[in-house]
Amino acid sequence: MRAMLCRAYGPVDDLAMGELPSPALAPGEVRLRVAACGVNFPDVLIVQGKYQFKPEPPFAPGGEVSGTVVEVGAAVEGFRVGDAVIATTLWGGFAEEVVTTADRLLHRPESMDEVTAAGFALTYGTSYHALVQRAALAPGETVLVLGAAGGVGVAAIQIAKALGARVIAAAGSADKLAFARAQGADETVNYTEDGYRDRLKELTGGRGVDVVYDPVGGDLLDPSLRSMAWNGRYLVVGFASGEIPRIPANLTLLKGCSVVGVFWGQFRRNEPELDAENFRRLFALHAEGRISPVISATFPLERAREALAVLSGRAAKGKVVLTV
Ligand SMILES: NC(=O)c1ccc[n+]([C@@H]2O[C@H](COP(=O)([O-])OP(=O)(O)OC[C@H]3O[C@@H](n4cnc5c(N)ncnc54)[C@H](OP(=O)(O)O)[C@@H]3O)[C@@H](O)[C@H]2O)c1
Known part of the structure; x- marks a missing residue:
């Protein structure tokens, strides 16, 4: 072949x-x-x-x-x-x-x-597992999606919206932010420009975001972790920037937040029945036109x-x- x-x-x-x-x-x-x-x-x-x-x-x-x-x-x-x-x-x-x-x-x-x-399968399987099993996302919570115009990012925006969350999409250009908004994001922020943290503060009324979905890593971790709400969950999804960041442990203490790893492939092997249930829900959401x-x-x-x-x-x- x-x-x-x-x-x-x-x-x-x-x-x-x-x-x-x-x-x-x-x-x-x-x-x-x-x-x-x-x-x-x-x-x-x-x-x-x-x-x-x-x-x-x-x-x-x-x-x-x-x-x-x-x-x-x-x-x-x-x-x-x-x-x-x-x-x-x-x-x-x-x-x-x-x-x-x-x-x-x-x-x-x-x-x-x-x-x-x-x-x-790969992007929606990952983002659903991340937001549902790893973050236990609740309706009304605010999710910050980094790399929001990329593969797993778009899936995360659509799934978070379908689960009733408010989505702030973060990306590196105006063009990508417009694309993320077209996928359902409520708000957008460019993380390559000055004032990233101020904008997140403003968008959340000073409270911070409940969930960060991070497939990018690198320099973005620090300001994003500092922008979390009490009881927040920071999802470590990937390192598309090429850099695996260090997590300042003191910030998790001060914020009362969790840093949660996401590894969909291993989840699939360890918990195949739960993964199959995730896909039943994802296929239903697709058939209803709520994710695509x-x-x-x-x-x-x-x-x-x-x-x-x-x-x-x-x-x-x-x-x-x-x-x-
Ligand atoms: N944990 C898991 O189970 C799992 C499953 C699937 C994928 N992943 C990981 O998720 C990450 C994203 O995968 P994807 O398929 O969604 O990729 P993608 O479509 O290429 O999206 C990655 C995003 O990362 C941002 N980025 C920042 N710096 C970058 C750089 N130096 N090179 C490329 N992109 C950069 C880009 O957005 P801006 O230009 O807007 O910054 C881009 O839209 C990868 O690290 C992948 O390994 C993890």
Whole structure:
């Protein structure tokens, strides 16, 4: 099968199309024909050898796909040849075919086309788990979403609104803030300009925000943590800035707040039933039109390098998806 291959860890520019063998299925596995593949920041990190998982090169990146089941291994229940599915694969998605275990599959809901479905599971799965299980977000609370125009950021805005929260979207340009507002954010703030903390104070009447959703890290942690309300929850989601910040422990004491880690992939492995329930709710919200991925760009598989460069160049709005 044809795939976009990483032959050695390094810059995304080194990726090139090539052939991978089509392995025989082990018990519990299924083979999918890939229709589309979502592009996520972890794909950039995995190619550079900077992610938690380090697959042996040559491998294809690509952590989530939509497609059709073309072969079912022994001991697989709930999926048949011809089923339309979504799979979260960690890597391997930038390819014509994917072999994965059935526990990584979801039936694609009728409300979603293949391209939308390829850009759904990772970002919405992460943001729902973050806001519901990790933050226990309550209606009426205020959520500050950092990196608000990016993949997980847009999902966080839409989900927080659907849960009845007030959303302050924070991003690095006026253009991205306008985009975040179009996704339902009530207020916006540019964190690259002076007066970031003053603006948050003003927007919350001096009280601070109840929840911070942070997929960016770096220098943003300190002023954002200082802008929290009593009993707040600071969600550590990722480090798109490239810098893992240190947390000043004294601030958590002074603010009476919690700093809470979010690791959706591990949550999925540890608590699969709760994750499945999350997806039932997410698919219902999608069918009701209350959440919807914004696919701002699609590229054919052969142009995966350009798609990854959009993310690493800080230029992505919503989701970028590859069509296969
Ligand atoms: N914890 C989990 O389970 C989990 C799951 C999925 C993803 N993640 C993590 O979440 C983060 C975001 O992923 P994503 O797919 O949403 O990425 P994305 O679409 O590229 O969004 C990342 C945002 O970060 C901001 N940013 C700040 N500095 C940046 C830089 N130097 N390079 C790139 N972006 C920068 C950008 O917004 P501005 O330009 O507005 O600042 C951008 O919109 C990643 O670190 C990823 O690993 C974590």
